[in-house]
Structures are given as C-alpha cells and as structure tokens.
Amino acid sequence: MPTPKFVLDLRAKIGHDLLWLSGLTAVVLNDADEVLLVRRADNGRWSLVAGILEPGEQPAVGLVREIQEETAVEAVVERLVSVESLPPGSYPNGDQVQFLDLCFRCHPVRGEPRVNDDESLDVRWWPLDDLPDLTDRELACIKNALSPGPEPVFATS
Template sequence: MATPGFIRELRGAIGHDLLFLPGVSAVVLDDGGRVLLGRRADDGRWSLIGGIPEPGEQPADTAVREVFEETAVHCVPERVLLVQTLEPVRYPNGDNCQYLDICLRCRAVGGEARVNDDESLDVGWFAPDALPPLREFALTRIALATADRPTWFAPPGTTGHDSRAGASRP
C-alpha cells in the first residue's frame, strides 16, 4: 500500500513512533460468488483489497476508491463485516503502525479485473473453495462475507486482536 502524503507529513513530525490509523478492507464478490484478490507488489502475497482513508473520507468511499485504483473493478458496498483493532506492525523502514480495520462486503458492478496501479503484481477472481494461500486476516473476512452472520467486533474487555473473528462473537 502506498503511503498517503498526509501520513508522510505526520512521520516527518513523529518519526517512527507508533501511529494509530484507520484502514478499510473490502471483500468484493461477483455475481458468481467469486472473491476479488490482488497479489501485493510489496510482499508477493495474495490479499484482499484495502487501504487508508483520506482525511474526511467515509469508509465506503475508501473501499470503492481502493478497489477501483488497484483492480479497475467498480463495486458497491453492501454491509460492514468486521471492525477490529489489529496487532501493531513494524515496517522495514522502522515505522510503527496499528490499524483499526473496517471491513466491508462489496458487490462488483462493472469493470474488468486487471492490475491498475503499482501496488499489485496480479489481480484475479477466485472461488471461495479455490483460494490461493492467504493470511488469516483475509480468510476470516471472506468467511464472514460468504455467510449470513452479523458484524463481528471484539467484545468489551478483550484485546480485539483475535484474528479468528467469529470465535467470540457478541
């Protein structure tokens, strides 16, 4: 994920200190129930599409923008799947971040899936039973998107880092 300009400006002031940021991820499904994934340029792994909202941008707008920017697919957000604070991350450059992920289920409504920017090496549609190797982060969100389950969030008093969303649903 490319670092937005406003984050680079903040880093100029705070250095590598922990920065708490919003993030939006999208599980995009087509009419056949396939999941849209991108193979990331930074680590070569398949992943859901997502990114950081611009200041003042609503999460649904972030999902629509990021999906189009990275894959050329137009989508419509349908519902919130999950709200979760993730474990802190230290990037190779020394930056420390922690994200609050808002994951949205989205429906593809147009466009043809292709690499549309420099953040992806490949883009593709996958049947839920034929997914490439994915991190638990993506698998959990795909499971929520393909099931009729309520929005997941960590119950009060828990750390909220349990990536097995649904293991302790409220």
C-alpha cells in the same frame, strides 16, 4: 501507490513512532461465487483489496476508491463485515503502525480486474472453493462476509 501525504506530514512530526490509522478491507464477491484478490507487489502474496482511509473520507467511499484504484473494478459496498484492531506492525524503514480495520462486503458493478497501480503484480477473481494461501484474518473476513446475518463481527473483550 506512494505513502499518502497526510502520513508523510505526520511522520515528519513523530518520526517512526507508532501511528494509529484507519484501515479498510474489501471482500468483493461476484455472482459466480468468486472473490477479488490482488497479488501484492511488496511481498508477492495474494490478498484481499485493502487500503488506508484518507482524513475526512467516509469509509465506504474510501473503500470503493481503493478497489477501483487497485483493480479497475467499480464496486458498491453492501454491508460492514467486521471492525477489528490489528496488531502493531512495522515497515522496513522502521515506521511503526497499527490499524483499526473496517472490513466490508462489496459487489462489483462494472469493470474487468487488472493491475491498476504499482501496489499489485496481479489481480483476478478466485473461486471460493479454490483460494490461494491467505492469512487466517483474510479467511475470517471472507467467512464473515458470506454469513447471512447483517451484524458486523467485533471483539467484546
């Protein structure tokens, strides 16, 4: 998916300077104890479904949109899992970015996973006991989504 217009408009004003954005991450869990993952086109790694919140968009609505856009799966948001400020990063073109990420536990309601945009090379359900190489952060998101408590995880220091 191309860079959202609102980001391009901001970049026209601030150049490559650090841009603070609202990120969204989905832990989509089905009834077969599997999690929905995408294999990213930019680095070839398997990953949780993630995206950027559009201006004025509600987080749960934006995440449902991202899941459908990337995987063709329609899902519902069950609960907020975590709120986390991610470390600053940069893109190959020099753009600096930092995300405040909202991670949600979601459940699929219809649709079979498939590559549905140019951001992914593959999309599929993975058994929770046989996951591919994921980042520590993604594994923590999955662990927190599986916890029985409804309270989201967040840093206090």
